[in-house]
Amino acid sequence: MFILNKEKAYTTNYNILHYAYVVADNITGVQVMNLKDLEYFVAVAEKGSFSRAAECCNASQPTISNSISRMEKELGASLFRRSTRTLALTDKGTEILAYAQSILVCMRMIREVADTEEVINRCMHLGITTSLSHYLYTQVVNSLDGLTERPVKVHEISKDNFKTQIDSGKMHCILSACDENFSLYEKKLVAEFPYVLAVSSEDPLADSKEISLDELKDRMVLGIQDSNSLDTSQNRILLKHGLNFKKDIIFTTTEVLKMALLQKREIALIPQYAVRKDEKIKYIPLRGTAIKKKLYLIHRGDTTEDEVFARLASEIGKAIIPVSESFSDVF
Numbered sequence: 001m002f003i004l005n006k007e008k009a010y011t012t013n014y015n016i017l018h019y020a021y022v023v024a025d026n027i028t029g030v031q032v033m034n035l036k037d038l039e040y041f042v043a044v045a046e047k048g049s050f051s052r053a054a055e056c057c058n059a060s061q062p063t064i065s066n067s068i069s070r071m072e073k074e075l076g077a078s079l080f081r082r083s084t085r086t087l088a089l090t091d092k093g094t095e096i097l098a099y100a101q102s103i104l105v106c107m108r109m110i111r112e113v114a115d116t117e118e119v120i121n122r123c124m125h126l127g128i129t130t131s132l133s134h135y136l137y138t139q140v141v142n143s144l145d146g147l148t149e150r151p152v153k154v155h156e157i158s159k160d161n162f163k164t165q166i167d168s169g170k171m172h173c174i175l176s177a178c179d180e181n182f183s184l185y186e187k188k189l190v191a192e193f194p195y196v197l198a199v200s201s202e203d204p205l206a207d208s209k210e211i212s213l214d215e216l217k218d219r220m221v222l223g224i225q226d227s228n229s230l231d232t233s234q235n236r237i238l239l240k241h242g243l244n245f246k247k248d249i250i251f252t253t254t255e256v257l258k259m260a261l262l263q264k265r266e267i268a269l270i271p272q273y274a275v276r277k278d279e280k281i282k283y284i285p286l287r288g289t290a291i292k293k294k295l296y297l298i299h300r301g302d303t304t305e306d307e308v309f310a311r312l313a314s315e316i317g318k319a320i321i322p323v324s325e326s327f328s329d330v331f
Contacts, residue, residue: 033074035107038100040067041079045097046134046255049087088263089256098252105130105158124150126312127157127165127174131224132295134255135273136320140175143319148308159230166300173299173309175316177231177271186306187296188313191321193272194292195237197284200262206282213241213289220246222257222268233293234269241289273320295320 043053044064054061072079079093089097128140133156144152157165157174165171166185178187197216199205221243223234238245246266251257254274261268262280271293275283297313299305 033071035104037067037071038103040064041071042097042100042104044068044080044087045089045093045259046253048259086262088259094250094256094260097256098250101130101252102158105156108156109158122150124148124152124173124308125155125171126152127155127162127171129159129162129174129176130156131159131253132175132177132273134253136175139319140316143315144312147311147315152312162230162298166298172303172305173297173312175295175297177233177293178296178298179232179294180230182298182301184301185298186301186303186309187298188310190295190297190313190317192292192294195234195269195286195289196272196275197286198258198261198268198270199282199284200265201280201282203265203267203282205267205284208284210285210287212287213237213243216267217242217244220244220266222246222249222251222260222266224251224254224257231293233291237269237289237291240291 040053040057040059040063043056044050047053047056050061050064050068054064057064068079075096077092077096078090079096081088081090126140126144128137137154137156141154144154155171157171159174159176162171162174162176163185166174175190181187197205197211205211221238223238223245235245237243249260251260254270257268257270258278258281260266269286270283273293297309297316299309303309
């Protein structure tokens, strides 16, 4: 687990770091894994193809392919199952993906630690958790243009240590899914999104126009297993309706969950903001549940800028709610 402790970012388990990231050996000149390799690996896992990952990373497809091959040789394990039509993570690849994502998040934090105090005081820093930034980052950034007297910098952060981020002054506020109440922090509702059922286009439920959760009790549900306890909405739905959660497979991102959905032929509950048009996945509105994923802007309760945060929450909400509405034709 990576921990950001004020001005120092470090790891409590060197073996984990060495498992997924090996520092180049300048003496022997042997070319081994580096951060760019991890970025390429995560991109391929999330995009589901080498070509889309290359486009996303602004790199050539051979560069991406060679990088993955170098990682597999260094680790002594296959990361992907390849065929002429599909590309899927192996079990070992899925496990390594979680570590790779943690390392990249940690490196972003280290760069933020390097910011001078002058920059911190001059700008307002807003953090958006990794699980949300993939879908909402652009809308959040665009909504803040000219909204405050100080420029607002938007950072992708891990929600595991959001309290440290706020208490240290690195972040003035954080956008996160949350249903927990705090004594030292305040939260302002930004938006709430219903969950939808995601199934493979070949699933017997794919043609359903709407479905009740009670009809899914004989199915196994794939889901995100998050160490963060701020948001329990998914678990509350599963418990309330007696659904079977597949606990023997761990996923930390919705996009990888979608990939697994196609391979495992199971079903999944995802928040509506994560819905994207995909011929291989069908999204079905749920009937009979009022539980939604609620997004809040979290900040310290002793702030003198409460009105500023209220305005930020309102404008961000106006910007991100249409993200789901624009995909209403997917259903």
